[in-house]
Amino acid sequence: MTKPLAIIVDADACPVKPEIIKAARQFHAQVLMVASLDHRLTEEPGVTVVQVDRSDQSADLYIANHLAPGNILVTQDFGLATIGLAKRAYVLSNRGQEYTNGNIDFLLETRHEHAKQRRNGHYGKGPKPFTAEDRERFLHSLTKLLQSLQEN
Numbered sequence: 001m002t003k004p005l006a007i008i009v010d011a012d013a014c015p016v017k018p019e020i021i022k023a024a025r026q027f028h029a030q031v032l033m034v035a036s037l038d039h040r041l042t043e044e045p046g047v048t049v050v051q052v053d054r055s056d057q058s059a060d061l062y063i064a065n066h067l068a069p070g071n072i073l074v075t076q077d078f079g080l081a082t083i084g085l086a087k088r089a090y091v092l093s094n095r096g097q098e099y100t101n102g103n104i105d106f107l108l109e110t111r112h113e114h115a116k117q118r119r120n121g122h123y124g125k126g127p128k129p130f131t132a133e134d135r136e137r138f139l140h141s142l143t144k145l146l147q148s149l150q151e152n
Contacts, residue, residue, distance in 0.1 A: 005029035005149055007142075008063055008089075010075035011049075012039055015130050016094050019139040020074060021047060027146040032066070034059045072145060078107050090149075095134045096141035 007024055011017060011033040024031045024046060031047045036059060041049040052058035060080045067073060069088035075081055081099040084091040091099040099107070117123075 007072045008032045008067055010059055010080060011035040012059055014094055016138045023142045023146055027150055034062050090145055092141055096137035
């Protein structure tokens with residue numbers, strides 16, 4: 001018997017929760033949404049919700065401790081993405097970018113450089129607003145990944 005597909009979501013600031021649930025249902029995958037107590041999430045069939053305390057890293061620690069090889073992790077946190085990759089999970093951003101061992105070092109270095117610039121008083125524009133195209137790109141990336149995993 002094969003293990004069902006599992007999608008683990010860093011759900012605190014995740015704008016694509018409905019898309020994750022939609023794709024999971026299509027591919028009969030289980031969803032685990034992890035969020036702090038500040039974010040009210042509702043359980044529904046196929047979706048388990050875990051609420052953790054408000055501490056800065058509680059959701060990340062819970063996810064890191066429950067992530068297994070072959071799971072799909074959805075996060076925009078590069079540090080958590082790195083842990084996911086180390087645990088041999090597939091990792092997607094909320095905008096549909098796949099984090100890989102080939103790009104995570106560059107992303108971490110870029111984040112570090114931006115933090116140094118902010119400490120020196122140079123502030124950028126911040127992230128671009130989340131768009132309908134981002135939502136579609138995410139759903140496409142997740143669907144493609146689920147399809148690939150289901151075929152193999």
